Amino acid sequence: MIILFGIFLLTLLVITALAIVRSESLFAAVILTGIFSLLMAANFFLLDAADVALTEAAIGAGISTVLFLGALALTGEHERGGTRSRLLALGVVTITTLIVIYATFDKPRLGDPDAPVQQHVGTWYLENTPKLIDIPNAVTAVLGSFRGYDTLGEVFVVFTAGIGVLFLLGARSAGRPGEIDPANVPDEGLRHYLVPRVVGRMLIPFIFLFGLYVQFHGDYGPGGGFQAGAIIAAAVILYALLEGEAQALRALPMRVLKWLVAGGALLYGAVGVAGMLLGGNFLDYSVLASDPITGQHIGIILIELGVGITVTGVLLCVFHAFAARGKA
Protein backbone atom coordinates (compact mmCIF):
# COMPACT_ATOMS: atom_id res chain seq x y z
CA MET A 1 0.00 0.00 0.00
CA ILE A 2 2.80 2.38 0.94
CA ILE A 3 4.60 1.52 -2.28
CA LEU A 4 1.42 2.40 -4.20
CA PHE A 5 1.14 5.77 -2.45
CA GLY A 6 4.84 6.34 -3.04
CA ILE A 7 4.57 5.68 -6.76
CA PHE A 8 1.49 7.93 -6.98
CA LEU A 9 3.21 10.80 -5.15
CA LEU A 10 6.46 10.45 -7.10
CA THR A 11 4.53 10.44 -10.39
CA LEU A 12 2.79 13.62 -9.32
CA LEU A 13 6.21 15.07 -8.40
CA VAL A 14 7.53 14.35 -11.86
CA ILE A 15 4.44 15.88 -13.47
CA THR A 16 4.76 18.98 -11.27
CA ALA A 17 8.45 19.30 -12.08
CA LEU A 18 7.71 19.11 -15.82
CA ALA A 19 4.95 21.69 -15.40
CA ILE A 20 7.39 24.01 -13.61
CA VAL A 21 9.89 23.70 -16.43
CA ARG A 22 7.26 24.13 -19.15
CA SER A 23 5.41 27.01 -17.53
CA GLU A 24 6.10 30.37 -19.14
CA SER A 25 4.37 32.32 -16.43
CA LEU A 26 6.73 32.63 -13.50
CA PHE A 27 3.79 33.19 -11.16
CA ALA A 28 2.37 29.79 -12.06
CA ALA A 29 5.84 28.27 -11.67
CA VAL A 30 6.14 29.68 -8.14
CA ILE A 31 2.78 28.25 -7.12
CA LEU A 32 3.79 24.93 -8.67
CA THR A 33 7.00 24.87 -6.62
CA GLY A 34 4.79 25.24 -3.55
CA ILE A 35 2.77 22.23 -4.70
CA PHE A 36 6.03 20.36 -5.37
CA SER A 37 7.13 21.00 -1.79
CA LEU A 38 3.80 19.81 -0.39
CA LEU A 39 4.06 16.59 -2.40
CA MET A 40 7.62 16.18 -1.20
CA ALA A 41 6.45 16.68 2.39
CA ALA A 42 3.81 13.97 1.91
CA ASN A 43 6.55 11.73 0.53
CA PHE A 44 8.78 12.32 3.53
CA PHE A 45 5.86 11.58 5.82
CA LEU A 46 5.25 8.33 3.98
CA LEU A 47 8.86 7.39 4.71
CA ASP A 48 8.21 8.08 8.43
CA ALA A 49 10.39 11.19 8.39
CA ALA A 50 7.84 13.40 10.15
CA ASP A 51 10.42 15.98 11.24
CA VAL A 52 11.67 16.50 7.71
CA ALA A 53 8.11 16.57 6.36
CA LEU A 54 7.20 19.33 8.80
CA THR A 55 10.23 21.37 7.76
CA GLU A 56 9.53 20.86 4.07
CA ALA A 57 5.89 21.89 4.45
CA ALA A 58 6.67 24.97 6.53
CA ILE A 59 9.70 26.23 4.63
CA GLY A 60 9.29 24.79 1.15
CA ALA A 61 5.57 25.24 0.66
CA GLY A 62 5.07 28.20 2.97
CA ILE A 63 7.91 30.63 3.32
CA SER A 64 9.89 30.08 0.15
CA THR A 65 6.70 30.58 -1.88
CA VAL A 66 6.23 33.96 -0.20
CA LEU A 67 9.89 34.82 -0.81
CA PHE A 68 9.60 33.81 -4.47
CA LEU A 69 6.51 35.98 -4.81
CA GLY A 70 8.46 38.83 -3.21
CA ALA A 71 11.20 38.29 -5.77
CA LEU A 72 8.62 38.22 -8.58
CA ALA A 73 7.30 41.58 -7.45
CA LEU A 74 10.83 42.90 -8.08
CA THR A 75 11.28 41.34 -11.48
CA GLY A 76 8.39 40.37 -13.71
CA GLU A 77 5.86 37.66 -14.14
CA HIS A 78 6.99 36.28 -17.44
CA GLU A 79 9.92 34.30 -18.53
CA ARG A 80 12.19 36.05 -20.95
CA GLY A 81 12.83 33.97 -24.02
CA GLY A 82 16.35 32.66 -23.68
CA THR A 83 18.85 32.30 -26.45
CA ARG A 84 20.65 29.44 -24.74
CA SER A 85 21.18 26.25 -26.57
CA ARG A 86 18.37 23.91 -25.58
CA LEU A 87 20.16 20.89 -26.99
CA LEU A 88 23.08 21.37 -24.64
CA ALA A 89 20.74 21.60 -21.63
CA LEU A 90 18.83 18.56 -22.80
CA GLY A 91 22.06 16.62 -23.19
CA VAL A 92 23.28 17.51 -19.71
CA VAL A 93 19.93 16.59 -18.15
CA THR A 94 19.75 13.29 -20.05
CA ILE A 95 23.25 12.24 -19.01
CA THR A 96 22.64 13.19 -15.37
CA THR A 97 19.34 11.31 -15.35
CA LEU A 98 20.97 8.20 -16.77
CA ILE A 99 23.75 8.36 -14.17
CA VAL A 100 21.20 8.77 -11.35
CA ILE A 101 19.09 5.88 -12.65
CA TYR A 102 22.24 3.75 -12.93
CA ALA A 103 23.17 4.68 -9.36
CA THR A 104 19.78 3.55 -8.03
CA PHE A 105 20.60 -0.04 -9.07
CA ASP A 106 23.12 -0.14 -6.21
CA LYS A 107 20.64 1.31 -3.76
CA PRO A 108 19.29 -1.06 -1.09
CA ARG A 109 15.56 -1.69 -1.12
CA LEU A 110 13.29 0.49 1.02
CA GLY A 111 13.37 -0.83 4.60
CA ASP A 112 16.06 -3.41 3.85
CA PRO A 113 17.52 -4.50 7.23
CA ASP A 114 20.92 -5.09 5.59
CA ALA A 115 21.11 -1.56 4.21
CA PRO A 116 24.18 0.38 5.38
CA VAL A 117 21.93 2.94 7.08
CA GLN A 118 20.59 0.22 9.40
CA GLN A 119 24.06 -1.23 10.08
CA HIS A 120 26.29 1.63 11.18
CA VAL A 121 25.72 4.31 13.81
CA GLY A 122 21.94 4.41 13.27
CA THR A 123 21.25 1.40 15.46
CA TRP A 124 23.65 2.69 18.11
CA TYR A 125 21.71 5.97 18.28
CA LEU A 126 18.39 4.14 18.54
CA GLU A 127 19.67 1.85 21.30
CA ASN A 128 21.38 4.53 23.32
CA THR A 129 18.85 7.36 23.08
CA PRO A 130 16.68 5.91 25.90
CA LYS A 131 19.75 5.19 28.04
CA LEU A 132 21.79 8.36 27.58
CA ILE A 133 19.22 11.03 26.77
CA ASP A 134 15.85 9.53 27.60
CA ILE A 135 13.59 11.41 25.21
CA PRO A 136 11.08 9.69 22.94
CA ASN A 137 12.05 11.44 19.71
CA ALA A 138 15.35 9.91 18.61
CA VAL A 139 15.61 12.43 15.77
CA THR A 140 15.85 15.28 18.27
CA ALA A 141 18.39 13.31 20.32
CA VAL A 142 20.60 12.72 17.26
CA LEU A 143 20.17 16.26 15.98
CA GLY A 144 20.60 18.04 19.26
CA SER A 145 23.03 15.94 21.21
CA PHE A 146 24.79 13.11 19.36
CA ARG A 147 25.38 15.22 16.26
CA GLY A 148 25.36 18.59 18.03
CA TYR A 149 28.37 19.79 16.05
CA ASP A 150 26.58 19.21 12.75
CA THR A 151 23.53 21.12 13.94
CA LEU A 152 25.74 23.95 15.16
CA GLY A 153 27.19 24.01 11.66
CA GLU A 154 23.69 24.11 10.16
CA VAL A 155 22.73 27.03 12.38
CA PHE A 156 25.80 28.90 11.25
CA VAL A 157 24.93 28.12 7.63
CA VAL A 158 21.49 29.68 8.20
CA PHE A 159 23.14 32.58 10.02
CA THR A 160 25.62 33.15 7.18
CA ALA A 161 22.86 32.94 4.58
CA GLY A 162 20.88 35.57 6.48
CA ILE A 163 23.89 37.87 6.65
CA GLY A 164 24.54 37.32 2.96
CA VAL A 165 20.98 38.26 1.98
CA LEU A 166 21.08 41.31 4.24
CA PHE A 167 24.31 42.45 2.61
CA LEU A 168 22.98 41.89 -0.90
CA LEU A 169 19.44 43.21 -0.51
CA GLY A 170 19.07 44.96 2.79
CA ALA A 171 21.83 47.53 2.61
CA ARG A 172 19.41 50.35 1.99
CA SER A 173 16.98 49.38 4.71
CA ALA A 174 19.58 49.81 7.43
CA GLY A 175 18.52 53.36 8.27
CA ARG A 176 14.80 52.71 8.06
CA PRO A 177 13.86 50.82 11.20
CA GLY A 178 12.16 52.71 13.94
CA GLU A 179 11.44 55.70 11.73
CA ILE A 180 7.92 54.71 10.83
CA ASP A 181 5.32 57.13 12.05
CA PRO A 182 2.40 55.06 13.36
CA ALA A 183 -0.15 57.67 12.31
CA ASN A 184 1.19 57.72 8.80
CA VAL A 185 1.37 54.05 7.97
CA PRO A 186 0.91 53.71 4.23
CA ASP A 187 -2.18 51.89 3.11
CA GLU A 188 -0.90 48.51 2.09
CA GLY A 189 -1.33 44.86 2.77
CA LEU A 190 -4.73 43.28 2.50
CA ARG A 191 -6.56 46.08 4.28
CA HIS A 192 -9.35 46.12 1.72
CA TYR A 193 -10.03 42.43 1.88
CA LEU A 194 -12.24 42.07 4.89
CA VAL A 195 -12.62 38.29 5.09
CA PRO A 196 -8.94 37.25 4.77
CA ARG A 197 -8.02 39.98 7.21
CA VAL A 198 -10.50 38.96 9.88
CA VAL A 199 -9.74 35.26 9.56
CA GLY A 200 -6.00 35.88 9.36
CA ARG A 201 -5.98 38.01 12.49
CA MET A 202 -7.96 35.33 14.27
CA LEU A 203 -5.47 32.62 13.26
CA ILE A 204 -2.17 34.37 13.96
CA PRO A 205 -2.18 33.75 17.75
CA PHE A 206 -2.91 30.08 17.18
CA ILE A 207 -0.09 29.81 14.64
CA PHE A 208 2.23 31.30 17.26
CA LEU A 209 0.93 28.84 19.82
CA PHE A 210 1.50 25.95 17.43
CA GLY A 211 5.00 27.24 16.71
CA LEU A 212 5.81 27.26 20.42
CA TYR A 213 4.33 23.78 20.77
CA VAL A 214 6.51 22.49 17.95
CA GLN A 215 9.51 24.22 19.51
CA PHE A 216 9.17 22.83 23.01
CA HIS A 217 7.51 19.54 22.17
CA GLY A 218 10.37 18.58 19.85
CA ASP A 219 11.78 16.19 22.46
CA TYR A 220 8.58 14.16 22.48
CA GLY A 221 7.19 14.41 18.97
CA PRO A 222 8.14 15.64 15.52
CA GLY A 223 9.42 19.16 15.60
CA GLY A 224 12.17 21.30 16.96
CA GLY A 225 13.88 24.58 16.38
CA PHE A 226 14.03 24.57 12.59
CA GLN A 227 10.33 23.81 12.14
CA ALA A 228 9.21 26.12 14.93
CA GLY A 229 11.34 28.95 13.60
CA ALA A 230 9.72 28.58 10.18
CA ILE A 231 6.20 28.44 11.64
CA ILE A 232 6.68 31.51 13.82
CA ALA A 233 8.27 33.39 10.94
CA ALA A 234 5.26 32.38 8.82
CA ALA A 235 2.90 33.85 11.43
CA VAL A 236 4.77 37.18 11.36
CA ILE A 237 4.86 37.14 7.55
CA LEU A 238 1.10 36.51 7.52
CA TYR A 239 0.71 39.54 9.77
CA ALA A 240 2.87 41.57 7.40
CA LEU A 241 0.78 40.46 4.42
CA LEU A 242 -2.48 41.33 6.18
CA GLU A 243 -1.57 44.59 7.84
CA GLY A 244 1.28 45.81 5.71
CA GLU A 245 4.99 45.40 6.15
CA ALA A 246 5.34 48.61 8.13
CA GLN A 247 3.08 47.31 10.88
CA ALA A 248 5.08 44.09 11.10
CA LEU A 249 8.28 46.13 11.34
CA ARG A 250 6.73 48.14 14.16
CA ALA A 251 5.98 44.96 16.07
CA LEU A 252 9.38 43.40 15.37
CA PRO A 253 11.82 46.07 14.18
CA MET A 254 14.81 45.19 12.03
CA ARG A 255 17.05 45.99 15.01
CA VAL A 256 15.40 43.24 17.05
CA LEU A 257 15.52 40.82 14.14
CA LYS A 258 19.25 41.27 13.73
CA TRP A 259 19.68 40.54 17.42
CA LEU A 260 17.57 37.42 16.98
CA VAL A 261 19.72 36.25 14.07
CA ALA A 262 22.93 36.60 16.06
CA GLY A 263 21.44 35.76 19.45
CA GLY A 264 20.20 32.29 18.51
CA ALA A 265 23.53 31.20 17.09
CA LEU A 266 25.24 32.76 20.10
CA LEU A 267 22.97 30.89 22.51
CA TYR A 268 23.85 27.63 20.81
CA GLY A 269 27.56 28.34 21.02
CA ALA A 270 27.21 29.55 24.62
CA VAL A 271 25.65 26.24 25.67
CA GLY A 272 28.71 24.50 24.21
CA VAL A 273 31.11 26.84 26.02
CA ALA A 274 29.15 26.48 29.26
CA GLY A 275 29.72 22.72 28.99
CA MET A 276 33.45 23.35 28.62
CA LEU A 277 33.53 25.71 31.60
CA LEU A 278 31.77 23.09 33.72
CA GLY A 279 34.45 20.58 32.88
CA GLY A 280 32.99 18.66 29.94
CA ASN A 281 33.65 18.75 26.22
CA PHE A 282 32.28 21.37 23.84
CA LEU A 283 28.54 20.69 23.36
CA ASP A 284 28.58 17.96 26.01
CA TYR A 285 25.37 18.69 27.89
CA SER A 286 25.77 16.01 30.54
CA VAL A 287 27.64 18.38 32.84
CA LEU A 288 24.95 21.09 32.73
CA ALA A 289 23.09 19.53 35.67
CA SER A 290 24.03 17.18 38.48
CA ASP A 291 22.24 14.34 36.69
CA PRO A 292 23.64 13.70 33.16
CA ILE A 293 20.21 12.93 31.69
CA THR A 294 18.68 16.14 33.08
CA GLY A 295 21.73 17.94 31.72
CA GLN A 296 21.04 16.49 28.29
CA HIS A 297 17.40 17.65 28.49
CA ILE A 298 18.42 21.19 29.46
CA GLY A 299 21.07 21.31 26.76
CA ILE A 300 18.73 20.10 24.03
CA ILE A 301 15.97 22.55 24.99
CA LEU A 302 18.46 25.44 25.00
CA ILE A 303 20.10 24.65 21.70
CA GLU A 304 16.71 24.02 20.05
CA LEU A 305 15.67 27.44 21.32
CA GLY A 306 18.81 28.90 19.78
CA VAL A 307 18.05 27.20 16.47
CA GLY A 308 14.45 28.46 16.54
CA ILE A 309 15.47 32.04 17.30
CA THR A 310 18.05 32.16 14.53
CA VAL A 311 15.74 30.58 11.95
CA THR A 312 12.90 32.99 12.81
CA GLY A 313 15.26 35.96 12.64
CA VAL A 314 16.87 34.97 9.36
CA LEU A 315 13.60 34.18 7.58
CA LEU A 316 12.04 37.45 8.69
CA CYS A 317 15.16 39.44 7.75
CA VAL A 318 15.12 37.88 4.29
CA PHE A 319 11.40 38.62 3.92
CA HIS A 320 11.81 42.26 4.96
CA ALA A 321 14.86 42.64 2.75
CA PHE A 322 12.79 41.56 -0.26
CA ALA A 323 9.80 43.68 0.74
CA ALA A 324 11.90 46.80 1.38
CA ARG A 325 13.60 46.36 -1.96
CA GLY A 326 10.24 46.29 -3.71
CA LYS A 327 9.27 49.68 -2.33
CA ALA A 328 12.54 51.45 -2.95
Add this chain to the structure above:
Amino acid sequence: MALAIDILSWVLLSLGGIFVFIGGLGALRMPNLYTRMHAASLTDTMAAVLIIGGIMLQAGMTLATIKLAAILLFLLLTSPTASNALASAAILAGVQPEEGPIKRKVISQ
Protein backbone atom coordinates in the same frame (compact mmCIF):
# COMPACT_ATOMS: atom_id res chain seq x y z
CA MET B 1 -20.89 -1.74 17.41
CA ALA B 2 -17.40 -1.78 15.99
CA LEU B 3 -18.83 -2.98 12.70
CA ALA B 4 -21.38 -0.17 12.65
CA ILE B 5 -18.63 2.40 13.24
CA ASP B 6 -16.52 0.83 10.51
CA ILE B 7 -19.41 0.94 8.06
CA LEU B 8 -20.23 4.54 8.91
CA SER B 9 -16.60 5.57 8.59
CA TRP B 10 -16.35 3.71 5.28
CA VAL B 11 -19.45 5.52 3.99
CA LEU B 12 -18.06 8.90 5.06
CA LEU B 13 -14.65 8.24 3.48
CA SER B 14 -16.21 7.04 0.21
CA LEU B 15 -18.55 10.02 0.07
CA GLY B 16 -15.58 12.27 0.71
CA GLY B 17 -13.69 10.62 -2.12
CA ILE B 18 -16.67 11.11 -4.43
CA PHE B 19 -16.81 14.79 -3.52
CA VAL B 20 -13.08 15.18 -4.22
CA PHE B 21 -13.64 13.55 -7.60
CA ILE B 22 -16.61 15.82 -8.39
CA GLY B 23 -14.58 18.84 -7.31
CA GLY B 24 -11.68 17.86 -9.54
CA LEU B 25 -13.99 17.15 -12.46
CA GLY B 26 -15.69 20.50 -12.00
CA ALA B 27 -12.39 22.35 -11.76
CA LEU B 28 -11.43 20.86 -15.11
CA ARG B 29 -14.74 21.02 -16.96
CA MET B 30 -16.59 24.10 -15.73
CA PRO B 31 -16.79 26.94 -18.26
CA ASN B 32 -15.30 29.91 -16.39
CA LEU B 33 -13.17 30.85 -13.42
CA TYR B 34 -15.93 31.39 -10.89
CA THR B 35 -17.80 28.20 -11.62
CA ARG B 36 -14.54 26.29 -11.57
CA MET B 37 -13.67 27.80 -8.21
CA HIS B 38 -17.09 26.82 -6.95
CA ALA B 39 -16.38 23.22 -7.89
CA ALA B 40 -12.87 23.27 -6.48
CA SER B 41 -14.01 24.71 -3.15
CA LEU B 42 -16.14 21.60 -2.75
CA THR B 43 -12.99 19.55 -2.20
CA ASP B 44 -11.70 21.57 0.71
CA THR B 45 -14.98 22.02 2.55
CA MET B 46 -17.48 19.20 2.03
CA ALA B 47 -14.93 16.53 1.13
CA ALA B 48 -12.63 17.58 3.97
CA VAL B 49 -15.45 17.33 6.50
CA LEU B 50 -16.45 13.89 5.27
CA ILE B 51 -12.94 12.46 5.04
CA ILE B 52 -11.74 13.83 8.37
CA GLY B 53 -15.02 12.70 9.94
CA GLY B 54 -14.38 9.21 8.59
CA ILE B 55 -10.83 9.17 9.96
CA MET B 56 -12.07 10.47 13.32
CA LEU B 57 -14.42 7.51 13.58
CA GLN B 58 -11.48 5.20 12.91
CA ALA B 59 -9.34 6.94 15.53
CA GLY B 60 -11.99 6.57 18.23
CA MET B 61 -11.79 8.42 21.53
CA THR B 62 -8.10 9.28 21.41
CA LEU B 63 -5.91 12.35 21.28
CA ALA B 64 -5.71 11.86 17.52
CA THR B 65 -9.43 12.63 17.23
CA ILE B 66 -8.97 15.93 19.03
CA LYS B 67 -6.07 16.81 16.75
CA LEU B 68 -8.19 15.90 13.72
CA ALA B 69 -10.99 18.11 15.03
CA ALA B 70 -8.52 20.97 15.35
CA ILE B 71 -7.34 20.36 11.78
CA LEU B 72 -10.95 20.28 10.58
CA LEU B 73 -11.72 23.57 12.32
CA PHE B 74 -8.60 25.11 10.80
CA LEU B 75 -9.54 23.87 7.32
CA LEU B 76 -13.11 25.11 7.66
CA LEU B 77 -11.78 28.56 8.58
CA THR B 78 -9.01 28.84 6.01
CA SER B 79 -10.33 27.13 2.87
CA PRO B 80 -13.41 29.33 2.36
CA THR B 81 -11.20 32.33 3.16
CA ALA B 82 -8.77 31.30 0.46
CA SER B 83 -11.64 30.86 -2.01
CA ASN B 84 -12.97 34.27 -1.06
CA ALA B 85 -9.53 35.87 -1.50
CA LEU B 86 -9.13 34.19 -4.88
CA ALA B 87 -12.55 35.39 -6.03
CA SER B 88 -11.97 38.97 -4.93
CA ALA B 89 -8.52 38.94 -6.53
CA ALA B 90 -10.14 37.75 -9.76
CA ILE B 91 -12.76 40.52 -9.58
CA LEU B 92 -10.01 43.10 -8.98
CA ALA B 93 -8.03 41.69 -11.90
CA GLY B 94 -11.07 42.32 -14.08
CA VAL B 95 -12.42 38.83 -14.63
CA GLN B 96 -16.13 39.41 -15.04
CA PRO B 97 -18.63 36.74 -14.09
CA GLU B 98 -20.69 35.92 -17.15
CA GLU B 99 -24.39 36.63 -16.97
CA GLY B 100 -27.22 34.86 -18.68
CA PRO B 101 -27.00 31.42 -20.24
CA ILE B 102 -23.40 30.35 -20.40
CA LYS B 103 -22.01 29.83 -23.82
CA ARG B 104 -19.74 26.85 -23.97
CA LYS B 105 -16.46 27.73 -25.50
CA VAL B 106 -13.02 26.27 -25.63
CA ILE B 107 -10.99 27.70 -22.82
CA SER B 108 -7.54 28.52 -23.99
CA GLN B 109 -5.25 29.32 -21.15
